[in-house]
Amino acid sequence: MSDPVQGRDALVVHGSLRVPGDKSISHRALMFAALAPGRSRVSGLLLSADVRSTARVLSQLGASLPPVDLSMDIAGRGAAVLHSPLEALDCGNSGTTTRLVAGIVAGSAGVRARFEGDESLSARPMRRVAKPLEAMGAHVELSPAGTLPMTVTGSTLHELEWTLEQASAQVKSAVLLASVVAGVPVTVREHHATRDHTERMLEARGVAITRTGDTIRCVPSGPLAPRDVQVPGDPSSAAFFVALAAMASDGELRLVDVLLNPTRTGFLEVVRRMGADVEVIGPHTVDGEPIGTLVVRPSNLRATDIGGAEIPTLIDELPVIAALASVADGETRITGAAELRAKESDRIAVMVENLRAIGVDAEELPDGLIVRGPSARLVGRVSTHGDHRIAMAFGVLAARPDAAISIDVPGCVDVSYPSFWGDLATVTASTRATAVHFATVSGALRSHFVIAIDGPAASGKSSTARWVAERLGLRHVDSGALYRALTALAHREFGAVAEQWNVDAVLALGDRIALRAIDLGFEPLIDGTPADDELRGAAVTREVSRVAQWPMAREWVNARVRLAARASDVVVDGRDIGTVVFPDAALKVFLVADPWERARRRLIQRLGRRPTDVEVAEETERLVARDAKDQTQSVQARDAVLVDTTALTQEEQVERIVALAEVARGRAAGARVSTDTPALGNPAVHRPD
Numbered sequence: 001m002s003d004p005v006q007g008r009d010a011l012v013v014h015g016s017l018r019v020p021g022d023k024s025i026s027h028r029a030l031m032f033a034a035l036a037p038g039r040s041r042v043s044g045l046l047l048s049a050d051v052r053s054t055a056r057v058l059s060q061l062g063a064s065l066p067p068v069d070l071s072m073d074i075a076g077r078g079a080a081v082l083h084s085p086l087e088a089l090d091c092g093n094s095g096t097t098t099r100l101v102a103g104i105v106a107g108s109a110g111v112r113a114r115f116e117g118d119e120s121l122s123a124r125p126m127r128r129v130a131k132p133l134e135a136m137g138a139h140v141e142l143s144p145a146g147t148l149p150m151t152v153t154g155s156t157l158h159e160l161e162w163t164l165e166q167a168s169a170q171v172k173s174a175v176l177l178a179s180v181v182a183g184v185p186v187t188v189r190e191h192h193a194t195r196d197h198t199e200r201m202l203e204a205r206g207v208a209i210t211r212t213g214d215t216i217r218c219v220p221s222g223p224l225a226p227r228d229v230q231v232p233g234d235p236s237s238a239a240f241f242v243a244l245a246a247m248a249s250d251g252e253l254r255l256v257d258v259l260l261n262p263t264r265t266g267f268l269e270v271v272r273r274m275g276a277d278v279e280v281i282g283p284h285t286v287d288g289e290p291i292g293t294l295v296v297r298p299s300n301l302r303a304t305d306i307g308g309a310e311i312p313t314l315i316d317e318l319p320v321i322a323a324l325a326s327v328a329d330g331e332t333r334i335t336g337a338a339e340l341r342a343k344e345s346d347r348i349a350v351m352v353e354n355l356r357a358i359g360v361d362a363e364e365l366p367d368g369l370i371v372r373g374p375s376a377r378l379v380g381r382v383s384t385h386g387d388h389r390i391a392m393a394f395g396v397l398a399a400r401p402d403a404a405i406s407i408d409v410p411g412c413v414d415v416s417y418p419s420f421w422g423d424l425a426t427v428t429a430s431t432r433a434t435a436v437h438f439a440t441v442s443g444a445l446r447s448h449f450v451i452a453i454d455g456p457a458a459s460g461k462s463s464t465a466r467w468v469a470e471r472l473g474l475r476h477v478d479s480g481a482l483y484r485a486l487t488a489l490a491h492r493e494f495g496a497v498a499e500q501w502n503v504d505a506v507l508a509l510g511d512r513i514a515l516r517a518i519d520l521g522f523e524p525l526i527d528g529t530p531a532d533d534e535l536r537g538a539a540v541t542r543e544v545s546r547v548a549q550w551p552m553a554r555e556w557v558n559a560r561v562r563l564a565a566r567a568s569d570v571v572v573d574g575r576d577i578g579t580v581v582f583p584d585a586a587l588k589v590f591l592v593a594d595p596w597e598r599a600r601r602r603l604i605q606r607l608g609r610r611p612t613d614v615e616v617a618e619e620t621e622r623l624v625a626r627d628a629k630d631q632t633q634s635v636q637a638r639d640a641v642l643v644d645t646t647a648l649t650q651e652e653q654v655e656r657i658v659a660l661a662e663v664a665r666g667r668a669a670g671a672r673v674s675t676d677t678p679a680l681g682n683p684a685v686h687r688p689d
Contacts, residue, residue, distance in 0.1 A: 010249040011400050013298075013427050015511055018256040018528035019238045021046040021231035023416055024169075024197050025259070025289070027054050027096045029229040031104065032201055033074040034063035035181070038226035043071045045231055047518045049415045050094035057101055060085040061113065070518070070530055078223055079108060079181045088114040088149070093121050093344060093386075093415050096170055098148070099129045103174030106138035107181030108154035115150045120344045120386055122148045129171045132162045136178055136186070157182035164188065166339060167312040169195035169263075176218050180207060185219045192312045195263045200288045201229075232259040232291045236389075237417050239267045239317040241427065243324045244396045245296035246276035253427055255294040256528055262290075266313025270306055270321060274328055275299045303330030303373065311336045319393040322351045325371035326360040326378070326397065334368035344415075345385040354382045354394060358405055378403040388415040395420065399428050411568065418517035422563055426514060449474070449569040451661055452578040454636065455591035457626050459598060460645060460653070464591065465573035467654045469521070472571070472661055476521045477564045479574035480544075482557045484535040485513045485524035487544040498543035503550050510556050515564055522564050548575075578637035587664040588640035589657055595620045597646045 026046040031054065033040035045051065047070060055068045062083045064075050082104070091098040098115050105113045116122070127146035134140050139153040157178060164171055172188050176198050179186040191214065199216060203209040205224040210217045238258045245253040260280065272278055277299045283292040303325060306318075314321070318337055325332035340347040352369050355362035358380035361372040378398075382405060384391045391412050398405035413420040451474070453465045462478060469476035487498070490506040515522040523530055534540065547553050557574075558581045564570055565582065572581070578588035593601075599619035603611035611619070636642060641660055645653050 011244075011247070011428065013245045013248045013251040013253040013296075015427050016254040016256055016528070017241060017423055017427055017514075018525075019233040019241065019258070019423070020048070020417055020419070020516075022234040022259045023048065023050060023236070024096065024195060024234075025201070025229070025231050026051045027094075027100065028173075028197055028201050029231060030054050030058060030065070030072075030074070031100060031177070032205060032224055033072075033076050033226065033229075034058050034065060035079050035104070036076040036205060036224035036226040037078040038076055040074050040076055040226040041071065041228040042074060043228070043230050045070055045072060046234065046416070048418060049092055050097065053090070053092040053094040054097045054101070057085075057089040057091060057097060060087065060089055061101075061105070061111070070523070076224075076226055079104070082108045082111055084110075084112045088116045091115055091117045091121060091148075093118050095121060095124055098126070098150070099170040099174045100177055102126075102129055102133060102140075102150065102152050103177035104181055105152045105154050106133040106136065106140075106174075107157055107178040109156050109182075111154040113152055115148055115152065117148050124148075124344075125342050126150050128166060128168060129174050131165075132160065132171065132175050133178060135162065136160045136175070136182070136184070138178070157184050159185050161187040162189070164190045164194075167192040167194050168339075169198070169312075172216070173198040176202065176216075179218045180220045180224065183220050185217070188216045188218075189214055190216075192309045193263055194312045195261070197261065197289075200261075204288050227287070230286055232286065232289060233257050234416070235259050235261075235264045235267070236316045237420075238294065239320050240392050240396050240420070241423075242268070242271060242276065242278060242294060242296050243320050244399060244424070244427070246271055246274075246278075246299050246301060247324060247327050247396075247400070248298040250298060253296050255296070257291055258294050260290040260292050263313055266310045267317035267321065268294075269310070270304060270314060270317075271324065273304045274324065274332075275301050301328035303328050303332040303371075305333045305335075307333075307335040307337070307368070311339075315339055316389060319347055319351055319389045320396060322355065322362075322369060322371050323393040323397050326355060326362075326373045326375045327400075328373045330373070332371045332373070333365075334370075335365060336367055338367040340368075343387070343389075345387040345390060347387065347390065350383075350385050350387065350390055351393070354390065357381060357383075358394070358397070358403075378405055380404075381406045382408065384409050384412055386412045388413045388417070392417065392420055395424055399424060414517075419515070421566065422515060422517065425563060425566070449665060450565050450582045450585040450587075451571040451657070451664070452582045452585040452588045452637075452640075453571065453573040453591065453657070454575065454578045454588070454640065456598070457623060459591040459593055460601065460650065461573035461591055464650060464653050464657070465571045466521075467650070468657050468661065469571040471654060471658050472665075474569045474571050475517065475564070477561050477570050477572040478521070479557055479561050479572065479577070480548075481522075481524050481535060482513070482515070482560055483548045483553065484540050484544050485526055485531070486510065486553060486556070487540045487547045488531060488534050488537075489513060489526055490547070491539055491543065496539055496543075498546040503552060506547070507552055507556055515560055517564075517568065578640050583637070586667070587657075587661050588637045589660065590636040590640040590642050591653070592642060592644050592646075594646045595623050599623050 021044040023046050029042045052068050055065050059065050062081050105111050130140040136157040137155045141151040175186055199209045205227055208219040235258055238255045277297040279295040280292040352362045352364040358378045360375045363370040382394045453461050455461050466476045489509045490501055494501050512527050514525045516525055599616050603619055
């Protein structure tokens with residue numbers, strides 16, 4: 001690699017990572033499952049804001065969808081049940097949702113829907129999708145600027161032959177979906193090949209799709225067939241970690257089960273041309289899509305020219321390619337990418353603006369940019385303009401130990417990769433939670449607003465914390481789930497009895513456990529896979545308390561809990577939370593209750609019925625004994641608010657804590673405004689998940 005940093009300042013990568021599910025396939029899997037009469041199971045779904053937008057608008061149109069989850073069983077009812085929504089379809093920041101669902105509405109005769117979005121989406125061009133839908137017979141109304149709000153009225157459509165004006169998989173997919181819903185043939189021609197997930201997935205569901213050169217012909221012959229989908233890892237998300245490993249000084253990174261569709265692998269060809277050492281192992285095919293594991297090693301990077309037909313195959317990866325070019329030898333020139341100006345931001349202008357802001361020699365072109373490297377130490381503040389890919393591209397550069405980069409809105413990554421900051425810190429950390437250097441990302445790697453809820457065993461910490469988090473719109477961190485994940489993995493490897501386990505051997509398994517941000521919480525993954533049933537099983541329940549007593553296990557869990565708080569605002573419960581883990585939490589609450597009442601509540605939860613007095617007495621005795629054993633850990637912080645819940649319902653507990661939290665949040669917000677000082681150093685942090 002050019003200008004490597006050695007020793008203490010070396011960037012080292014290691015481990016395996018499964019990036020979240022592919023966004024393009026997640027969107028389409030929900031749409032096709034809703035349109036196909038019968039049951040479809042979608043597994044590995046990307047839990048991002050964009051995908052939630054798709055689920056929300058499909059439900060508004062009359063589709064029957066369960067709550068969005070990593071795995072979903074969807075009872076499709078077909079396109080015939082779709083109806084005009086009562087309110088506008090809020091597509092959030094998702095262009096894919098807007099354009100593809102516009103095709104579905106266009107093909108649904110008599111259905112009328114108004115599409116709206118956030119500020120960024122409302123500035124993106126929609127005339128390109130309106131034209132072919134109108135040419136098929138639908139009616140589309142746009143703002144005078146050709147943007148949202150957009151109202152689409154479905155009609156009885158007719159056959160169409162259409163040549164795409166710009167290379168756009170979204171527009172192509174909108175036309176194909178209109179064709180399928182309306183039951184009329186279409187032919188689409190494209191000057192440059194674009195993503196073909198829609199064609200592959202429709203063909204797998206019984207639609208006649210033919211490809212001849214640059215022409216796609218779709219001839220629907222009936223309703224879609226239901227089909228189960230296992231969503232592979234998103235190559236656009238994996239690209240950030242390919243770039244990270246390529247610019248590293250040492251180590252090796254494995255990216256597991258990444259989608260390798262040839263219309264999505266232009267990025268890999270470019271980074272290999274730049275000298276990156278990228279190997280594909282274990283290639284296989286699932287649902288017609290090629291998948292494999294990428295093994296990436298540090299390389300000496302050099303500049304390259306990018307343009308022409310390869311642009312559509314890496315349009316979303318161009319921001320991270322530009323970032324990578326800043327540490328490569330020579331002049332990298334990107335042309336033919338004017339489409340970047342119509343993304344979540346004007347990515348050409350924003351990338352050049354921010355590269356210059358951190359000290360990179362960059363130049364804007366009408367249809368691209370020039371980046372000259374390698375750059376000296378990267379220092380400065382990045383303005384993302386709310387664009388998730390801009391934030392992640394500069395987050396990769398911020399991982400360099402010699403960099404000092406502040407990113408203004410790190411939370412915008414939730415659009416496509418909610419756990420990005422945790423995963424980034426994980427693969428650049430050393431083993432066993434030892435301290436590492438990591439460039440701070442303003443708000444991403446410092447602790448956010450934290451509510452710490454402590455209390456003795458069976459005081460209701462976890463259920464109360466989860467409810468408080470939901471009420472406040474924060475993420476809940478269940479530290480107990482991490483202890484259970486470690487116990488479950490040890491049980492797999494070493495057998496059933498924890499007293500026979502070697503502590504060091506168990507903790508050495510910790511690199512196989514990660515925390516993934518989902519909705520209003522974090523989910524433990526073992527080897528990249530959820531294991532909730534196993535974590536709540538009898539074997540883990542029996543042994544987890546012994547593991548939780550190990551000081552090194554508590555240190556391991558605490559390190560990961562701290563990193564969760566570096567990813568977002570959180571409510572955390574457990575032992576030592578307000579005293580050891582988050583001594584500077586914005587709000588600390590210590591729950592107490594009479595031992596008899598705690599015992600009664602625990603037994604109701606465990607037995608599912610009202611316990612007898614004898615049962616409560618026996619459980620009370622056990623709790624009192626545990627209180628004595630835990631008294632050095634379940635200690636009330638001096639600045640914690642004591643809440644006696646003996647005579648309170650859980651709803652009353654939650655109301656009280658929410659009121660305290662609102663006051664604390666207002667106080668914290670005022671402090672941030674008055675001390676606007678972005679951190680630019682390299683503080684030591686513990687290895688996260």
